[in-house]
Amino acid sequence: MTRLKQGWALSAGVVLALGVFVNVASATHSWGGYHWARTTPQFTLKLGNNVSSGWQVYLSKASSDWNSPQATGWTGAQPLLTSIVAGASNRRCSMVSGTTQVCDSNYGYNGWLGLASINIINGQHITQGSAKMNNSYFNLGTYNNPNEKQHVMCQEIAHTFGLDHQSTDGTSQNTCMDYYSNTGANAENPASTTPNYHDFEELAIIYAHLDSSSTVSSSPATKPSPNADVDVNDDDPNSWGMLVSQSNGGRSSSYERFNRDGSKTVTHVYWTLEAAAKCPSCDHRYDGGH
Numbered sequence: 580m581t582r583l584k585q586g587w588a589l590s591a592g593v594v595l596a597l598g599v600f601v602n603v604a605s606a607t608h609s610w611g612g613y614h615w616a617r618t619t620p621q622f623t624l625k626l627g628n629n630v631s632s633g634w635q636v637y638l639s640k641a642s643s644d645w646n647s648p649q650a651t652g653w654t655g656a657q658p659l660l661t662s663i664v665a666g667a668s669n670r671r672c673s674m675v676s677g678t679t680q681v682c683d684s685n686y687g688y689n690g691w692l693g694l695a696s697i698n699i700i701n702g703q704h705i706t707q708g709s710a711k712m713n714n715s716y717f718n719l720g721t722y723n724n725p726n727e728k729q730h731v732m733c734q735e736i737a738h739t740f741g742l743d744h745q746s747t748d749g750t751s752q753n754t755c756m757d758y759y760s761n762t763g764a765n766a767e768n769p770a771s772t773t774p775n776y777h778d779f780e781e782l783a784i785i786y787a788h789l790d791s792s793s794t795v796s797s798s799p800a801t802k803p804s805p806n807a808d809v810d811v812n813d814d815d816p817n818s819w820g821m822l823v824s825q826s827n828g829g830r831s832s833s834y835e836r837f838n839r840d841g842s843k844t845v846t847h848v849y850w851t852l853e854a855a856a857k858c859p860s861c862d863h864r865y866d867g868g869h
């Protein structure tokens with residue numbers, strides 16, 4: 580055995596012996612380092628409830644699942660709690676400072692199932708977010724089942740925490756932060772409808788530091804942000820800005836738009852199976868009807 584190979588074998592042995600190290604190394608799905616600025620180790624993010632009656636159960640379960648790291652075996656720091664508050668938005672889901680607004684609507688056959696947008700200042704600080712579910716597709720047979728709805732709701736709100744995906748290849752990592760499809764033969768399978776251990780591990784990493792000020796709303800949000808520069812129709816694909824990344828299979832894309840007030844809006848798009856299959860490497864905004 581060469582010296583190099585011995586070194587590798589030794590490293591692998593050490594890594595296997597220190598199981599905790601393996602776990603830390605595998606939670607690497609921060610979304611661009613984006614996070615809410617806060618001055619305390621734990622904070623509560625308000626989820627503005629603008630969803631219709633059919634979606635209440637999914638929003639409520641997603642909030643509760645993200646508040647329950649113990650269910651996954653995670654016993655470390657829990658920096659982020661969610662609380663559902665009265666919605667302060669509208670069907671277009673205008674963002675409201677310091678909160679995440681959650682909405683569903685018939686946004687049209689534009690190829691996307693779910694959207695998550697966050698507004699960023701000072702490079703990495705989230706000031707407001709929105710999560711939208713597109714009923715134009717969820718009302719169709721393919722997507723109209725509880726597991727698929729729970730998966731997408733759980734994922735879209737968590738993007739506004741600063742989490743990215745654990746996987747985009749369609750396999751189940753048993754987290755809602757993957758692209759397993761709870762459709763067709765898998766419609767009855769509840770895999771990937773809740774967060775897993777690594778999601779809570781990643782949140783603890785993202786929020787390990789404190790900031791000198793806070794971007795989180797501490798009082799009930801009552802009206803949409805008056806910032807007209809930022810408050811555009813984010814469900815209009817032409818408002819998302821530039822395509823900055825897309826997964827191999829074409830189901831996940833992210834876009835960035837720079838606003839006149841100096842902030843940046845970043846959007847994660849969860850495309851339908853059909854939009855992705857049509858042309859996996861295309862910007863699905865421009866590859867024809869869906």
Ligand SMILES: [Zn+2]
Binds near residue numbers: 614615617789
């Ligand atoms: Zn910070």
Ligand SMILES: [Zn+2]
Binds near residue numbers: 734735738847848849
């Ligand atoms: Zn996503």
